[in-house]
Amino acid sequence: MVRNSHPEHGLTDLLLLSSPKDIVRDTLITLYLQKFAVLIVYVDDIVLSGDDQAEINQLKQRMGNELEIKDLGNLKYFLGMEVARSKEGISVSQRKYTLDLLTEIGMLGCRPADTPIEFNCKLGNFDDQVPVDKEQYQRLVGKLIYLSHTRPDISFAVSAVSQFMQAPYEEHMEAVKRILRYLKTTPNKGLMFRKTNxxxxxxxxxxxxxxxxxxxxxxxxxxxxxxxxxxxxxxxxxxxxxxxxxxxxxxxxxxxxxxxxxxxxxxxxxxxxxxxxxxxxxxxxxxxxxxxxxxxxxxxxxxxxxxxxxxxxxxxxxxxxxxxxxxx
Incomplete structure (x- = not known):
């Protein structure tokens, strides 16, 4: 975490510390030295990782010389994503984000669904459909898009409902609720990155x-x-x-x-x-x-x-x- 006590130092100042072949893309800073280090930056939150602890410690020290930072230890929570380590590997999930979403829209006690979208479902626009609140629809779909970053099982369903953001109808809202009912069944699901040779x-x-x-x-x-x-x-x-x-x-x-x-x-x-x-x-x-x-x-x-x-x-x-x- 970067404190805001030194606004005169911008993140671009840190980039001068890197070698010419380093890669900088928006919020991702990658340092290719003898060792590997990567920083993921979002406002004042930074995730630092690499393959050598000495290199990581040196990079933290160099950052601390320029900015007031707080080391929160091993990554556990970042932008709604929960990270956990075990003997099997590293898992990434959004359980709290999912439950908060269901609570916010009053669907925590809804009837669960086995899949996020019905078999062979084809969504479209038809003249006899009833329109729904566009702002609410867009807000829900936006939250589901973010959730799909760690939930590939809902990616297709979210992609389908996101095609009707400008003119949503009841059929589309029902499809959104189907995704939420599936999340009610599977709030604990997350990606496991296993150790393997x-x-x-x-x-x-x-x-x-x-x-x-x-x-x-x-x-x-x-x-x-x-x-x-x-x-x-x-x-x-x-x-x-x-x-x-x-x-x-x-x-x-x-x-x-x-x-x-x-x-x-x-x-x-x-x-x-x-x-x-x-x-x-x-x-x-x-x-x-x-x-x-x-x-x-x-x-x-x-x-x-x-x-x-x-x-x-x-x-x-x-x-x-x-x-x-x-x-x-």
Missing amino acids: KKAIEAYTDSDWAGSVVDRKSTSSYCTFVWGNLVTWRILSDLHQGCETPLKLFCDNKSAISIANNPVQHDRTKRVEIDRHFIKERLDSGSICIPYIPSSQQIADVLTKGLLRPNFDFCVSKLGLIDIYVPT
Whole structure:
């Protein structure tokens, strides 16, 4: 925590301490020295992490020379996110945020739901619908968007309801309440980042076909695992982590896999020629491979469509979401 007693010192002053190849993006400051250090900055709250305690201590001392700071110890709570450590790894959840949201809107005692969105649900705009309070709708969806940062199990449902922020109707509000009823069932769920020696990168991709009833656009999704834990490509790039084996892009469409691996171009595939060649180059270089996976095991399905509970529970478990507060 940075105290406000030295307003003459801005955060940009600290950036002069870094080497030219350091990366600075808005609230993320990354120092690439012999060791690795990263600062996440939000107003006067800072998270400092790295791979060497001596480097971390030195950086804290240098910051303390410029600003009045308070060391709160190991990270436990940051911007509504609860962080906990165990022998298995590090968990990130938003239990308090979830319960506070349900209490605020009077749904703490609501009827729970097994999934955040109904199976094969298609939301749209129709003339016979009744409009609802737009400000309340936007506020609720905004809170759900923030919650989805640690809850990928609600990402698709939140994405669906966020498309109607400008003109919400009763159908859309009912979909929002469905998400809240699901959160009532699962307030303790959070992401677990487990300790592992598995040095592999795996990705799952999925897409529906013109699934939107409004504009007939398709919904595409992917989820990426590094060392068995759910991450994003942006984080992977910033951390400069390599991979000992080709990146596995699991796909449940055999035709798409055949097109990607086929060196012969056909008239029927000329519309995707540029994208196909980009993928083919990656396949030829050995940086990726595209193994087939049955649709029943396609984890990315949970990010593109509403699923029945058995399929939904399977995907959620594979994403690394667990009940943080269940004794192990």
